[in-house]
Every structure is written in C-alpha cells, then in structure tokens.
Amino acid sequence: MADPRRVLLLIASTSYKATDFLExxxxxxxxxxxxxxxxxxxxEEAPGGTLALDFSDSAGSLAAITELHAREPFAAVVAAxxxxxxxxxxxxxxLGLEHNPPEAxxxxxRKDLFREKLSKTDLLAPWYEAFPEGAGPSRVAGQIPYPCxxxxxxxxxxxxxxxxxxxxxxxxxxxxxxxxxxxxxxDRGDAPLVLVESYIPGSEVALEGxxxxxxxxxxxxxxxxxxxxxxxxxxxxFVTPSRLDTAVxxxxxxxxxxxxxxxxxxEGPVHAELRVNDEGVWVIELAPRTIGxxxxxxxxxxxxVSLEELVLRHALDGTLDELAxxxxxxxxxxxxxxxxxRLEVVSGVEDAEAxxxxxxxxxxxxxxxxxxxxxxxxxxxxxxxxxxxxxPAVESALRxxxxxxxxxxxxxxxxxxxxxxxxG
Amino acid sequence: xxxxxxxxDTVAFTEAAREQIRGFIxxxxxxxxxxxxxxxxxxxxxxxxxxxxxxxxEHEPEDEVFDGGGFEVVVDPESARILTGTEVxxxxxxxxxxxxxxxxxxxxxxxEPLSGPxxxxxxxxxxxxxxxxIAMHGGAVSLVDIRDNVVYLxxxxxxxxxxxxxVTLTQGIKQVLQEAVPEIVEIRDVTDHAxxxxxYFSPEK
Numbered sequence: 001m002a003d004p005r006r007v008l009l010l011i012a013s014t015s016y017k018a019t020d021f022l023e024x025x026x027x028x029x030x031x032x033x034x035x036x037x038x039x040x041x042x043x044e045e046a047p048g049g050t051l052a053l054d055f056s057d058s059a060g061s062l063a064a065i066t067e068l069h070a071r072e073p074f075a076a077v078v079a080a081x082x083x084x085x086x087x088x089x090x091x092x093x094x095l096g097l098e099h100n101p102p103e104a105x106x107x108x109x110r111k112d113l114f115r116e117k118l119s120k121t122d123l124l125a126p127w128y129e130a131f132p133e134g135a136g137p138s139r140v141a142g143q144i145p146y147p148c149x150x151x152x153x154x155x156x157x158x159x160x161x162x163x164x165x166x167x168x169x170x171x172x173x174x175x176x177x178x179x180x181x182x183x184x185x186x187d188r189g190d191a192p193l194v195l196v197e198s199y200i201p202g203s204e205v206a207l208e209g210x211x212x213x214x215x216x217x218x219x220x221x222x223x224x225x226x227x228x229x230x231x232x233x234x235x236x237x238f239v240t241p242s243r244l245d246t247a248v249x250x251x252x253x254x255x256x257x258x259x260x261x262x263x264x265x266x267e268g269p270v271h272a273e274l275r276v277n278d279e280g281v282w283v284i285e286l287a288p289r290t291i292g293x294x295x296x297x298x299x300x301x302x303x304x305v306s307l308e309e310l311v312l313r314h315a316l317d318g319t320l321d322e323l324a325x326x327x328x329x330x331x332x333x334x335x336x337x338x339x340x341x342r343l344e345v346v347s348g349v350e351d352a353e354a355x356x357x358x359x360x361x362x363x364x365x366x367x368x369x370x371x372x373x374x375x376x377x378x379x380x381x382x383x384x385x386x387x388x389x390x391x392p393a394v395e396s397a398l399r400x401x402x403x404x405x406x407x408x409x410x411x412x413x414x415x416x417x418x419x420x421x422x423x424g
Numbered sequence: 425x426x427x428x429x430x431x432x433d434t435v436a437f438t439e440a441a442r443e444q445i446r447g448f449i450x451x452x453x454x455x456x457x458x459x460x461x462x463x464x465x466x467x468x469x470x471x472x473x474x475x476x477x478x479x480x481x482e483h484e485p486e487d488e489v490f491d492g493g494g495f496e497v498v499v500d501p502e503s504a505r506i507l508t509g510t511e512v513x514x515x516x517x518x519x520x521x522x523x524x525x526x527x528x529x530x531x532x533x534x535x536e537p538l539s540g541p542x543x544x545x546x547x548x549x550x551x552x553x554x555x556x557x558i559a560m561h562g563g564a565v566s567l568v569d570i571r572d573n574v575v576y577l578x579x580x581x582x583x584x585x586x587x588x589x590x591v592t593l594t595q596g597i598k599q600v601l602q603e604a605v606p607e608i609v610e611i612r613d614v615t616d617h618a619x620x621x622x623x624y625f626s627p628e629k
Contacts, residue, residue, distance in 0.1 A: 011591065014628035019590040026594070034591050038625075041557040042596030049595035157629040292629065364627060366585050366620055378628045 010084030024308035076315035104264030137174035163230025202277030239331035357397035458496035585620020
C-alpha cells in the first residue's frame with residue numbers, strides 16, 4: 001500500500017547502497033527523491049525524482065532542497081553513506097525534521113574532532129595528534145609514541161590507514177598518507193590534516209545499532225576474526241553473534257552508547273568500530289550511517305525486511321520495527337584484494353555459492369576494472385554472505401567459499417611497491 | 425534426446441534422464457528413495473529447477489506422486505502447476521553435464537516478437553523521452569518483453585553495471601513510463617549488470 005510520505009534519500013554517485021535503499025523504499029511504498037552529487041540523465045523528464053546537490057556545500061544545496069520541499073514536502077532525510085550525512089543533518093534541521101545535530105555529525109566525519117570530543121570524557125582513548133599535510137614528518141617523528149597509526153582525518157574503510165613501529169616507518173607512512181589524501185580529495189574539500197594515534201592492540205569488533213531518542217538499540221555485535229595488526233588494516237570478515245564474553249559485549253554496548261552521547265548523536269543508524277583488550281573497550285570510530293559496502297545484506301529479518309528498511313521506518317516514524325529481532329548466526333566476507341592490477345576473471349562463484357551456509361557471492365568489481373589494495377584502494381572486490389548454525393560454522397563457510405574462488409588479476413604498471421612503507 | 429516416458433502426468437523423463445536417476449538411487453545407501461522435483465524460481469528470466477533424492481519421511485500429504493519409469497517422482501502442488509508437460513533430459517557435452525528441463529509453461533522473456541499498441545507506446549517513450557537522456561552517460565535501454573502489463577527492460581552501455589542504474593530506473597525511467605503509459609503495473613530490470621564493461625558510475629568506499 002502506498003505511503004503518501006516522501007523521503008529525501010542522499011545517495012552518492014559512488015554508492016554501494018543505492019539499490020538496497022531504493023528497494024527498501026519500494027517495499028514501504030514511500031515516494032523518494034534521490035539527492036545525488038550529479039545531474040541525473042532523466043532529471044528533466046522526471047521532475048522530483050532526483051535532485052543534483054553538492055554534498056560538500058551544505059548551504060548551497062539547501063536552496064534546492066527547500067525549494068523542492070515547498071512543492072513536495074519531505075517527511076525524512078536519510079543519507080545512504082558518509083558523503084551525505086552532513087548535508088542530511090543540515091537539511092533536516094532546516095526543514096524541522098528529527099535528526100542528529102549537524103555539529104555532531106561533522107565530528108564523526110573528522111577523526112581529529114572525534115578524538116577531541118572523546119578526550120573530554122573518561123572513556124578509553126588513544127594518544128592522538130593531528131598534523132598539517134605540510135608538517136615535515138622527519139621533524140615530528142621524535143614526538144610520536146610507537147607503535148602508532150597514521151591516517152587521513154576524513155577517509156573511511158581503512159583507506160590510508162598505516163601502522164608505523166618507529167620513526168623511519170612513520171616518515172614513510174606519513175608521506176604515503178598525504179599522497180593518498182591528495183589523490184582522494186578532488187573536490188571533496190577534506191581537511192588537509194593527518195591524524196596520528198597510538199596503536200591499540202587487541203581484537204576488533206563492530207557494533208551496528210540504531211539510536212532512538214538517544215537510546216542505543218544494538219542490532220548486532222560483529223566479530224572480526226582475522227587479526228588487524230597492520231601495517232594496513234584490510235577488513236575481511238564480520239561474523240555475528242559475537243563470541244566475546246557477554247560481559248564484554250555489554251561493555252561494548254555501554255561504551256558505544258556513551259560515545260554517541262558524548263558526540264551528540266541521538267537518532268538514526270550508527271556503525272562503531274571498537275578494539276577490546278585487557279584494559280577495556282576502545283572506540284576507534286563511530287559513524288552515523290549503516291555498515292559499509294554491501295555488508296548490510298547480512299541484516300535480513302522476517303519477511304525479508306532489510307537494514308535499510310529499518311532505517312527508513314525509523315526516519316519516518318521514530319521507532320524501531322519489532323522485526324529487528326536478533327539475527328541468526330550470519331556473516332560476510334569482504335573478499336580480500338590479493339594484489340593490484342586489472343581484474344581479468346573470477347571463476348568458482350557457483351562452487352562457492354554451493355558451500356553449505358553460503359547465501360550469495362557478489363563481485364562488485366567488474367572484469368576490466370582496476371584492482372587496488374589498501375591503503376590506496378577505494379573499492380571492494382566483492383562480498384560473500386553466509387548463515388549457519390553457529391558463528392564458527394558461518395566463519396568456516398565463508399573461508400571455504402573464498403578458497404573456491406579463483407580471482408585472476410592481470411598486473412599493470414601502477415602497482416605500489418611494498419617497499420614504499422616499512423614492514424609492520 | 426532419447427525416448428520420453430510419459431507415464432508421469434506432470435513431468436516426463438527421457439531414457440537418458442531415467443538411467444541417471446536410477447543410477448543415483450542405486451549409489452545411495454538409503455532405501456525406498458524417491459526423487460523430488462521442485463521449481464525453485466519460476467522466473468521467466470531464468471527459471472530454476474531442483475531435483476533431490478528424498479526418503480519416505482520427507483513426503484508431504486499434498487504431494488503429487490507418480491512413477492517416473494523405475495523410480496518414484498514427488499512434486500509439490502505449486503511446482504506441479506508450473507511443471508505440467510515438462511520434459512527432463514540428461515545432457516552430456518563438453519560444456520558440462522546435467523539435467524535439462526523443457527517446460528512449455530515458461531517462455532523465456534523476449535522469445536516472441538513484440539507487437540501491439542502497448543508495446544508500440546512503450547517503444548515510443550523509450551525512443552523519444554528516455555534514451556536521448558540516458559545517451560548522455562553512454563547508456564541505452566531496450567524493451568525486452570511485456571507480460572500482464574509488466575514491462576521488462578534491459579540496460580546497456582554506460583548503464584550496464586552502473587552503480588546508479590537503480591536510481592535511473594526507479595527515479596527516471598519508471599516515472600516517465602508510468603506517466604505516459606498508466607496501465608503499466610510494474611517495470612523490471614533484467615540486465616546482467618555483472619557483465620557490464622563500461623559502467624558510467626562505479627561504487628567506491
């Protein structure tokens with residue numbers, strides 16, 4: 001049944017989530033305007049269907065949004081991924097819709113501001129300092145505690161994140177991060193700052209949740225069974241339920257909720273990355289959006305309800321659907337990128353999908369496209385999704401399926417030599 | 425194709441298929457095995473069938489059961505409705521071996537020439553209002569079929585594999601087509617996006 005309400009859905013032209021959000025909106029029967037960072041080809045033929053916006057210029061984009069809102073009022077503004085979260089918050093405030101404060105969202109997009117906010121709490125937090133791109137890394141190398149992690153302040157998904165164990169590795173890492181930032185910046189307007197943090201040892205987990213009037217509702221705690229120790233931090237496996245002690249899981253929820261409150265977030269999806277060690281639970285990042293890439297497809301509830309549908313229902317009605325029950329043991333593998341080059345062919349997909357528990361293998365890079373590993377890489381190679389009787393069974397199915405894939409990558413001239421950064 | 429056994433009301437098997445099935449049953453240690461034939465996905469784009477050996481305890485009261493030619497065949501009522509008249513053969517070739525279903529009830533999309541006023545109107549909208557715009561991104565969309573006022577489209581060029589293809593479809597093509605041809609009840613994209621070679625937009629982290 002059609003819902004008369006209209007949602008402004010902010011989707012970047014580089015989104016992985018366009019299809020999932022539009023399908024969710026279709027299932028709910030709500031009308032949608034897609035605001036994106038490009039002029040849609042059929043914008044003139046289908047007015048109101050799309051809106052060309054500049055995500056980095058909230059003030060400039062507001063005029064177009066308010067003009068359309070006057071004709072076709074929006075009941076909610078939702079950003080599909082990082083690129084649109086700040087504009088969504090600014091637009092919602094302008095239109096008088098429930099949302100997070102823009103200042104809080106901005107702090108989540110800037111890792112240095114995020115650290116600054118957390119430093120004012122009693123939560124565990126690493127030493128940190130932000131340096132201008134132009135800071136001579138050789139000069140500051142002596143001021144850094146080691147091991148440390150060097151990262152851009154505004155890139156996501158481990159892009160440009162490098163561990164350094166001493167001054168010489170730090171200098172190489174800093175220079176490489178600056179290169180990555182400059183290449184990525186384009187017209188994004190990211191701050192030209194490099195964040196340096198002390199390295200936090202321990203196991204890493206993610207928490208996927210939804211904030212409702214300031215209360216965190218946890219949808220899942222996801223273990224990352226592959227060790228993430230550097231020098232680069234390629235995420236591969238997410239598996240739920242967590243195998244951590246229940247007391248630790250409670251602490252993960254408590255810490256995430258406190259971080260969200262400290263930042264000033266109170267509505268909508270949150271994706272937190274945390275580390276757990278003998279000292280306690282450390283928040284690495286918290287983003288006011290859903291989990292990245294296509295990973296949200298592990299969240300499938302009764303009647304096929306998706307995470308995107310939960311997010312839209314919450315944005316429209318301010319509630320969490322009762323269908324958001326604990327997930328059965330589920331997991332996803334972000335297929336590791338073995339080397340750089342040009343993707344030739346991926347075979348074995350049918351065999352991988354035949355592994356018991358494996359639901360789907362989705363290759364998100366197409367043959368002929370460039371494959372770039374971290375820390376420079378900005379694309380996922382593909383995803384494997386599985387369900388099973390237990391978290392170990394899910395993990396095992398994902399690994400077995402991955403072993404059956406034959407990913408052929410033709411070398412190209414643009415490979416990055418491992419010697420450009422010191423070993424971990 | 426070898427001789428077809430038509431003792432089954434719903435599904436008939438060639439001698440080659442019967443031989444394979446009897447072999448599978450004999451290889452199994454369990455006794456009283458039957459073969460369940462099921463339609464997993466009746467899609468006219470790519471219908472999927474499933475055959476599995478089952479034990480007597482796995483029969484359901486509403487199942488249709490018949491002799492397939494030396495073995496028992498079990499079909500659930502919904503699958504039986506779609507499978508009636510289907511022939512199953514065993515194909516062994518250089519490309520691989522397996523059971524091949526020929527189902528007269530499932531006509532692949534685009535298997536018959538499109539004609540009639542509805543198809544003409546859709547074609548006209550595609551040519552005059554949609555494709556000129558999409559061509560700006562090197563893309564094109566073509567009409568594959570119309571069934572029960574459901575329109576099946578295929579994207580190509582810059583649209584095939586494009587990260588924004590679903591936006592173009594739902595926020596552009598669908599709006600224009602349904603406004604111009606209101607009797608269209610649904611528009612479905614049957615593009616093989618994984619085979620795109622020149623997508624206009626590609627997802628990034």
